[in-house]
Amino acid sequence: MKTPGLSHREAVSSRMAVHETDPVDGKVLRNVCGLFVTGVTVITSGVGDAADGTTVNSFTSVSLDPPMVLFCLHKESRLRPVVQETGAYAVNFLAGQHERLARAFAARETAPIHTVASHPSVTGVPVLSEALAFLSCRLVDEFEGGDHVVFLAEVVELGVLRQNREPLIFFRGALGALEDEPMAGHPIWDG
Ligand SMILES: Cc1cc2nc3c(=O)[nH]c(=O)nc-3n(C[C@H](O)[C@H](O)[C@H](O)COP(=O)(O)O)c2cc1C
Numbered sequence: 001m002k003t004p005g006l007s008h009r010e011a012v013s014s015r016m017a018v019h020e021t022d023p024v025d026g027k028v029l030r031n032v033c034g035l036f037v038t039g040v041t042v043i044t045s046g047v048g049d050a051a052d053g054t055t056v057n058s059f060t061s062v063s064l065d066p067p068m069v070l071f072c073l074h075k076e077s078r079l080r081p082v083v084q085e086t087g088a089y090a091v092n093f094l095a096g097q098h099e100r101l102a103r104a105f106a107a108r109e110t111a112p113i114h115t116v117a118s119h120p121s122v123t124g125v126p127v128l129s130e131a132l133a134f135l136s137c138r139l140v141d142e143f144e145g146g147d148h149v150v151f152l153a154e155v156v157e158l159g160v161l162r163q164n165r166e167p168l169i170f171f172r173g174a175l176g177a178l179e180d181e182p183m184a185g186h187p188i189w190d191g
Contacts, residue, residue, distance in 0.1 A: 031173070040168040040175065041099075042105045042131070043071055044113065045089040046082040047124040049092055051113050054079045055106040057170045058148075059091055067155040069135060072148040078108075083176035087139045088123035095165040096177025101128075101177070102168060122157045132167060133160040 006014070013019050020028055044053040058072035069091060073080055083089050094102055104112050118126035121136035128134070137153035144150075166178045 001069040011168060034172050036173045037169060040094045040102050040170050042092045042094060042101065042128060043073070043079065043083075043089050044092060044118070044126050044128065045079060045086045047086060047120075049087070051118075051126050052079055052082050053092075053105050053113050053126075053128075056100045062152065068152060069137060069139065069155060070150055070152045072145060072150050075147055075149055077124070080149060083139065084142070085086075085181070086123075086125060088125050089137055089139065089151065089153060090121050090125045090127050091137065092128040093133045094168040095132045096168050097131070097165075098130070098168050099175045099177075101130075127159070131161070132165045134158065 001083060009019075009021075010096060018028065018032065030066070037060075038057040041056050041059045041061075042053045042085045043056045044051065046052050054077060054096070056071050060070060062068040062070050071089075071091065075082070100161055101116065113126065117127055117129040121134070123136050123138060125136060135155045136157035137155050139153050141152045142149050143152070169178055
């Protein structure tokens with residue numbers, strides 16, 4: 001609704017703690033996007049000694065038929081050539097107890113993939129055994145997106161842990177578990 005007597009800029013500025021128009025600052029954008037709560041994943045790729053992983057919250061599902069997902073990876077990431085050479089990756093959904101795991105895989109040095117329990121998925125890419133769910137995917141396409149690359153992939157295998165675990169949450173730059181489980185059981189399986 002338009003506020004009488006105020007320009008758009010005045011109307012917005014009076015309500016907003018932060019307000020920017022083009023050019024938008026990247027760090028401010030990151031902080032604002034941090035107000036959009038997400039889960040946390042570790043993307044694994046590579047087979048055998050080449051296996052590696054990195055912590056990512058830019059995962060999203062794209063299509064059900066065919067089943068497709070994507071995530072965005074920084075162009076300088078050490079995982080980028082691994083995903084490109086392997087042509088596959090796995091998305092591991094972290095549980096509330098995995099904050100240290102998330103931080104370990106967010107480090108710049110080689111991730112501790114061989115110190116974490118894992119098993120190979122159908123693509124050969126390791127899946128973290130403690131992840132609350134995983135999607136194993138074959139790469140379909142990649143797109144340049146500024147300083148990131150978007151990796152689009154088809155889901156060829158998935159799994160959910162038997163134990164119902166709460167997810168790890170990323171909000172305002174902080175990692176943490178949900179205090180209360182939002183829903184009991186697995187409602188996605190009810191139809
Ligand atoms: C909660 C969280 C979410 C992240 N999400 C992403 C992401 O979506 N894409 C990305 O490129 N980096 C993301 N990062 C940063 C990478 O984990 C980190 O930059 C990276 O592991 C550093 O080394 P690398 O980029 O060479 O793998 C995230 C980090 C954290 C802690």
